[in-house]
Amino acid sequence: MESSIKTGDFFSLQNSVESINESDYENIGLIIEAAKAFERSTYQCVYIIDYFKKGFLYVSSNIARLCGGEAEKIKDFGYRFYIDYVPHEDLKMLVEINNMGFKLFNNLPVGERKEYTISYDFHILRGKRKRLVNHKLTPLILTKDGRIWLAICTISLASGNERGNVIMKKPGSGMFYQYSLYDHKWEEHKEIVLTxxxxxxxxxxxxxxxxxxxxxxxxxxxxxxxxxxxxxxxxxxxxxxxxxxxxxxxxxxx
The missing domain is CATH 1.10.10.10 (Winged helix-like DNA-binding domain superfamily/Winged helix DNA-binding domain)
Structure with missing residues (x-):
């Protein structure tokens, strides 16, 4: 059945990126090489989102193995990847997380925004089988007004068995934000302390x-x-x- 969700639903006006020039892309190759080195050293599934061109700047071969596709095809698909490889209920959840995530992100101090990471679990389809994965998104480059131009994402198998588990946090802050899919709002929590x-x-x-x-x-x-x-x-x-x-x-x- 054709999904009612479109790729444009993932690009919130709250993170509308403008005034990026071709000259701004001159050093992108260095960022991609850094992502490839990170992928090789950690065996993580890595990809880079370009919010100006509204697509993927880089997709690692590890992601292709995870979902059974080819890295270059997934890169060309862009956000169509989610629509093709994520169950509809999880897809609706991702759109909600995307919109509410940017709403919270834009309320954070501009100088601290690059330090935050959002993490959540959702299913990826491989044929008729579903795999629960953990997805983390961290800003790479912000625009002058604090919007995300480029973001690096990692995907790994989740250890739990339920989708959701939506968290946004800054390391060392002593607190984190958790999103409730039931109440549809962010809640602030103190970080636990281990002895x-x-x-x-x-x-x-x-x-x-x-x-x-x-x-x-x-x-x-x-x-x-x-x-x-x-x-x-x-x-x-x-x-x-x-x-x-x-x-x-x-x-x-x-």
């Missing part, structure tokens, strides 16, 4: 260490390690270590 031992237990868990291994490593009992894990889960309001690791990465706690 040194909790951070150590979580870091070792990401490396695949067992409870016994962690206990030996930090010279504490297994029961103590379990206690730290319970405390971490309670603070983050998660159910397992995979969700805790994702939360920690999204909130830059480790």
């Amino acid at each position: 040194e031992n909790e951070r150590e237990v979580l870091s070792l868990s990401t490396q695949g260490y067992t409870m016994n291994d962690i206990a030996d490593n930090i010279c504490m009992s297994v029961d103590t390690v379990k206690s730290y894990k319970r405390s971490i889960f309670q603070k983050m309001e998660v159910k397992n270590i995979a969700e805790a690791v994702t939360y920690a990465q999204n909130h830059q706690l480790i």
Whole structure:
């Protein structure tokens, strides 16, 4: 069924970019090479959005493997990529996040806007199968009035099983904004604080260490390690270590 959502729905007037000249694109090659180096060193799926030309400036081959398409075709599709590869309900969610994200972004101090990243989970279709992915968008270059000209995005498999989880934050600020898909508004939250031992237990868990291994490593009992894990889960309001690791990465706690 033809989607009622069009590519233009992703380009909010709240981020209307004008007065970009061809001379402004002269150093774009350096940005693309930096993105390629980042992709090689992290194995992340990376692409760059150009809000002036309303398309993709660069698309990594890793994204093609994720959705089963070809990188150059996805680059040529631009925002048609979302319409072709995202389920309709998730597509509506993305348009809402896009509009409300720019509304919040434009209320932030201009000098701080490049420091914020927005993160959320949605499904990508590969044939008849769906994959839940985590998507992060960070401004690369702003216009003089603080609008996003270029943004770098990364996509990775999500560890949870529900779409949403919409967060905008600035590292080290001690707080973050979370968007409610039910109340359709942003809510401000204080960032949780992990103790040194909790951070150590979580870091070792990401490396695949067992409870016994962690206990030996930090010279504490297994029961103590379990206690730290319970405390971490309670603070983050998660159910397992995979969700805790994702939360920690999204909130830059480790």
